[in-house]
Amino acid sequence: MDLSVSIQGVPVRVGERVVYPNGGICRVQGVESRQIAGRDWNMLILQREEDQARVMVPQEKVESIGLRKVASREAAAALLEFLAGAGVDPELDWKVRHRENFEKMAAGSLLDTAQVLKGLHALARLRPLPTREREMYDSARHQLVSEMSAALGLPPAVAENQLDYALTPPPGSGRAVAAPPTLDLAALRRSLGGKRLGGASRGPAGGEEEDEFGGLDAVDEEEAESESEEEGGGESAESAESAPCEPSETAAVKKPAEKKAPAKKPSSVKKPAVEKPVAKAVEKVVEKKAAAKKPAAKKAADDEPAPRKPAAEKAPSKASAKAPSKAAAKPAASSSKPKASAAAKEKKS
Amino acid sequence: MIRVITLAEFDADTVSLVLKRLQAAYGAGVELARKEDEVPSEAMRKGGREADAVTLVREARDVRTFGDDKIVYLTDLPLVLPEGPMGTGPVDGFADVDGVKAVATTHGLGGKGQLAIADGLAKRAARHVGQLFGLHHCYEAKCAMLPGWAEAWGQQAETTLCPYCRDKSEKRIFRA
Numbered sequence: 001m002d003l004s005v006s007i008q009g010v011p012v013r014v015g016e017r018v019v020y021p022n023g024g025i026c027r028v029q030g031v032e033s034r035q036i037a038g039r040d041w042n043m044l045i046l047q048r049e050e051d052q053a054r055v056m057v058p059q060e061k062v063e064s065i066g067l068r069k070v071a072s073r074e075a076a077a078a079l080l081e082f083l084a085g086a087g088v089d090p091e092l093d094w095k096v097r098h099r100e101n102f103e104k105m106a107a108g109s110l111l112d113t114a115q116v117l118k119g120l121h122a123l124a125r126l127r128p129l130p131t132r133e134r135e136m137y138d139s140a141r142h143q144l145v146s147e148m149s150a151a152l153g154l155p156p157a158v159a160e161n162q163l164d165y166a167l168t169p170p171p172g173s174g175r176a177v178a179a180p181p182t183l184d185l186a187a188l189r190r191s192l193g194g195k196r197l198g199g200a201s202r203g204p205a206g207g208e209e210e211d212e213f214g215g216l217d218a219v220d221e222e223e224a225e226s227e228s229e230e231e232g233g234g235e236s237a238e239s240a241e242s243a244p245c246e247p248s249e250t251a252a253v254k255k256p257a258e259k260k261a262p263a264k265k266p267s268s269v270k271k272p273a274v275e276k277p278v279a280k281a282v283e284k285v286v287e288k289k290a291a292a293k294k295p296a297a298k299k300a301a302d303d304e305p306a307p308r309k310p311a312a313e314k315a316p317s318k319a320s321a322k323a324p325s326k327a328a329a330k331p332a333a334s335s336s337k338p339k340a341s342a343a344a345k346e347k348k349s
Numbered sequence: 350m351i352r353v354i355t356l357a358e359f360d361a362d363t364v365s366l367v368l369k370r371l372q373a374a375y376g377a378g379v380e381l382a383r384k385e386d387e388v389p390s391e392a393m394r395k396g397g398r399e400a401d402a403v404t405l406v407r408e409a410r411d412v413r414t415f416g417d418d419k420i421v422y423l424t425d426l427p428l429v430l431p432e433g434p435m436g437t438g439p440v441d442g443f444a445d446v447d448g449v450k451a452v453a454t455t456h457g458l459g460g461k462g463q464l465a466i467a468d469g470l471a472k473r474a475a476r477h478v479g480q481l482f483g484l485h486h487c488y489e490a491k492c493a494m495l496p497g498w499a500e501a502w503g504q505q506a507e508t509t510l511c512p513y514c515r516d517k518s519e520k521r522i523f524r525a
Binding site: 050076077080081084121124125128131134138141142145152154155156157158159160161162163164165166168170171 | 403430431433434435436438439443444445446447477480485486488489496498499500513517
């Protein structure tokens with residue numbers, strides 16, 4: 001039975017299956033007139049197949065919310081080909097990626113959902129997805145499986161197998177597994193606020209591989225921060241400032257692996273030169289701190305072995321190097337001084 | 350409760366391992382409901398040399414005690430599924446998603462460089478039981494919901510779910 005409602009110019013019939021964006025497959029039950037807030041509305045009544053929930057959509061909003069008919073068999077086959085095609089480069093900025101994926105899921109078109117699934121699947125091959133994206137991945141998969149099942153007339157488990165034959169081709173299928181995605185370094189730097197990773201001078205050939213993995217760590221940290229900011233009400237400015245420095249630390253940790261093949265990666269040879277100033281600056285800071293703490297340390301040294309002493313000893317700074325020599329030179333003078341200082345004190349008193 | 354029915358002759362150790370692994374994966378009670386039951390004749394193809402998985406699940410004996418029980422059939426027959434646009438890939442079982450019954454087969458297991466039959470059967474059964482609870486395939490190499498043809502599938506004999514799938518299955522089981 002034709003209703004007075006049409007989707008994209010095609011009239012909707014009772015019993016027909018339609019797709020509610022981000023909601024799943026629904027079956028049209030009819031049109032009812034309802035009075036809501038003093039106004040008469042013609043509502044399209046749908047029943048969601050998954051849980052038999054009743055959905056009412058105002059007739060005027062059928063198009064705007066993105067309600068659409070179930071894809072054809074040809075469209076479903078084309079979509080599987082799309083999924084089996086070349087991999088995509090995932091957006092590395094977590095917030096941008098999440099917003100884009102959210103908008104695509106809300107739009108609810110078959111291609112948009114497939115793009116979300118394919119993008120997140122490609123990203124999942126590089127590293128585990130964060131919880132929210134894992135949920136979105138599962139949601140996209142669920143939407144696609146139910147629509148493919150309806151479009152192809154296959155049981156959902158078989159439709160999911162088909163989906164995975166496309167995403168992860170079985171051996172002997174003649175299809176090759178899509179290559180892992182390459183990462184957009186510009187986007188990565190943008191996501192880190194324009195900061196460079198692990199050093200200023202890095203060759204395009206040698207540093208790229210490390211950029212990828214170092215970049216992932218950095219993005220992970222940023223994600224963790226953004227999540228904790230959203231959930232925990234934000235962090236201190238100090239930790240926010242220190243965050244961009246962490247990628248260089250992670251890159252520095254991974255440096256030995258890079259040093260193994262110096263011939264292949266000439267740029268990695270330059271790295272120590274870049275990081276040395278940083279190390280020197282750290283040493284200077286330690287020296288200054290050690291110098292500032294010195295008087296207190298001297299007083300405490302007679303009473304008890306200060307726990308900070310080893311840290312001061314660790315830094316072979318000039319201050320700590322000079323201190324013993326002064327102390328060694330002083331005893332002769334200090335033996336004569338106490339009497340003078342005692343006399344001066346008596347005068348003062 | 351997950352109820353297991355064998356449709357072929359399996360040694361006791363294999364069945365015992367499958368029960369233990371299913372229990373460990375889902376935390377639900379698991380029991381062997383029937384031994385060496387008959388494969389429904391409607392599901393037989395090619396003179397009984399293979400079985401249609403969808404028909405087998407539809408026609409096989411329902412031994413539920415409670416409405417939310419899940420039933421897993423274990424067989425050694427090669428299974429076939431309807432062909433889709435991507436062709437027919439390897440078939441290691443079938444589940445009625447969000448439903449009651451699933452089937453897993455040992456066909457194709459035990460070869461060189463593959464999991465042992467008992468381990469492989471437990472892993473296949475766990476994946477199809479997961480689909481009964483509404484779980485989808487997972488990309489985690491160590492998750493029991495990893496598709497059986499994935500490269501990493503045979504590298505992990507244990508039948509464990511990844512944190513996301515475990516959480517989801519627990520919610521489903523709790524809701525049931």
